[in-house]
Amino acid sequence: MTAMKKIEENLRKEAKRLLEGGEVSVVLAYGRGYDENHPMPFAARTVEDVDSLVFNEYCTFNLARYLPKYPPKTKIAVAVKAADSRAVVQLIQEEKVRREDLVILGIPVTGMKDQKTGEVIDNKTTCNMANPVLYDILLGDEIHGFKGGSPYDVLAELEGMDHDARMAFWKKEFEKCIRCFACRKACPMCYCDPCFMDASRPRWADKSPTPDGHLMYHLTRFYHLAGRCIDCGECSRACPVDIPLYLFHKKLAKECEDMFQQAAGMKIEDKPAMVNYGNQDSDEMLK
Amino acid sequence: MDFEPKILGIACNWCTYTGADLAGTTRLKYPQNVRTVRVMCSSRINPSFIIRAFQLGADGVLVGGCHPGDCHYGTGNLYARRKLAVTKKILEFAGMEPKRFRVEWISASEGKKYAEVVEEFTNDVKALGPQTKFKIRKD
Ligand code: SF4
Ligand code: SF4
Numbered sequence: 318m319t320a321m322k323k324i325e326e327n328l329r330k331e332a333k334r335l336l337e338g339g340e341v342s343v344v345l346a347y348g349r350g351y352d353e354n355h356p357m358p359f360a361a362r363t364v365e366d367v368d369s370l371v372f373n374e375y376c377t378f379n380l381a382r383y384l385p386k387y388p389p390k391t392k393i394a395v396a397v398k399a400a401d402s403r404a405v406v407q408l409i410q411e412e413k414v415r416r417e418d419l420v421i422l423g424i425p426v427t428g429m430k431d432q433k434t435g436e437v438i439d440n441k442t443t444c445n446m447a448n449p450v451l452y453d454i455l456l457g458d459e460i461h462g463f464k465g466g467s468p469y470d471v472l473a474e475l476e477g478m479d480h481d482a483r484m485a486f487w488k489k490e491f492e493k494c495i496r497c498f499a500c501r502k503a504c505p506m507c508y509c510d511p512c513f514m515d516a517s518r519p520r521w522a523d524k525s526p527t528p529d530g531h532l533m534y535h536l537t538r539f540y541h542l543a544g545r546c547i548d549c550g551e552c553s554r555a556c557p558v559d560i561p562l563y564l565f566h567k568k569l570a571k572e573c574e575d576m577f578q579q580a581a582g583m584k585i586e587d588k589p590a591m592v593n594y595g596n597q598d599s600d601e602m603l604k
Numbered sequence: 605m606d607f608e609p610k611i612l613g614i615a616c617n618w619c620t621y622t623g624a625d626l627a628g629t630t631r632l633k634y635p636q637n638v639r640t641v642r643v644m645c646s647s648r649i650n651p652s653f654i655i656r657a658f659q660l661g662a663d664g665v666l667v668g669g670c671h672p673g674d675c676h677y678g679t680g681n682l683y684a685r686r687k688l689a690v691t692k693k694i695l696e697f698a699g700m701e702p703k704r705f706r707v708e709w710i711s712a713s714e715g716k717k718y719a720e721v722v723e724e725f726t727n728d729v730k731a732l733g734p735q736t737k738f739k740i741r742k743d
Contacts, residue, residue, distance in 0.1 A: 475697070480701055576689060591687065594685070603685065
């Protein structure tokens with residue numbers, strides 16, 4: 318039996334047990350889409366639903382995305398891969414979910430595949446970790462000795478450009494944006510209601526894809542995710558016009574790690590970096 | 605004709621704004637390019653203000669707050685420092701020239717420092733020429 322099949326089997330087994338015993342009222346995992354290669358997020362609420370649960374290398378969605386949507390105190394089981402578990406940790410830090418309401422079903426996995434391209438997802442677009450950082454039940458065997466490479470290697474080219482070239486790069490990318498908000502919708506950390514883009518007073522930027530609005534929308538969204546983005550890469554995979562949003566998010570994650578000595582979503586005890594300050598902070602960071 | 609940059613200054617009420625006042629009342633000479641907006645604390649500055657200023661044609665943005673440790677509210681500028689540091693990284697990675705954005709801690713008694721910073725920053729921005737990268741409207 319392949320590792321993926323084993324995870325699927327364990328997922329169904331645990332989901333059934335948790336729902337039957339009334340330990341949780343919903344299991345957030347993956348269900349069948351229109352074919353094998355296009356599974357979808359799926360919320361199992363009854364024991365019958367459990368048969369619809371699947372897991373394979375195309376189950377990329379970050380299900381932490383749905384946690385803040387449930388009323389407080391709802392008991393939820395959630396299936397998480399490594400990056401997804403970091404999103405859960407970050408949400409707990411931000412008090413959007415409570416640890417005691419969650420049963421975290423950890424999935425140790427590498428070599429997930431992009432639904433659009435079929436390519437293996439690696440450190441180019443994600444943090445590329447193998448094991449969840451937080452879980453209650455592990456659905457597969459812990460992975461040892463996986464070397465995924467630095468998540469920041471991919472930045473070298475852009476960092477090497479001069480300012481004008483970088484501006485030209487982003488202008489060209491942002492111009493493609495159709496403002497569908499799929500990036501915002503896919504992101505586990507984009508839970509604000511209303512989002513600054515939905516506000517009309519002040520109206521920060523155009524909701525329709527005007528050139529004026531591109532910079533404001535994207536730069537502000539990048540700012541709002543600084544120190545919080547856990548590098549799952551879902552925003553970029555959701556983008557219908559393939560804007561490499563991950564490059565900017567990774568850059569800020571890297572800078573925040575350097576400046577604040579803290580990576581997003583690694584430890585429950587951490588305080589989110591952007592609503593905190595440290596004794597070691599210095600004016601160097603403003604240089 | 606010489607290029608006179610348009611600079612947005614954002615100064616905190618307790619330190620930098622008062623420092624600017626002092627520069628004025630002691631009749632120090634410094635360039636007139638900074639238009640200052642007063643905020644109650646440097647941590648009140650939403651980074652989008654800065655992006656917006658550049659979009660509306662600012663050639664530079666200068667932020668002033670109390671020295672770390674001297675914040676009227678205790679810790680406001682410690683949060684502000686992190687926020688503005690990230691803002692700086694964003695502007696830079698987007699392709700804005702880093703010298704167009706500067707943060708300085710200027711206390712109420714540092715009228716002289718205020719004048720010096722304004723002079724230096726104005727010259728830096730002048731040397732860069734008009735800002736066109738973020739600008740969306742013609743004036
Ligand atoms: S910004 Fe993108 S990579 Fe970061 S947490 Fe959100 S969806 Fe994941
Ligand atoms: S998903 Fe892509 S096209 Fe849609 S709003 Fe985000 S960046 Fe723009």
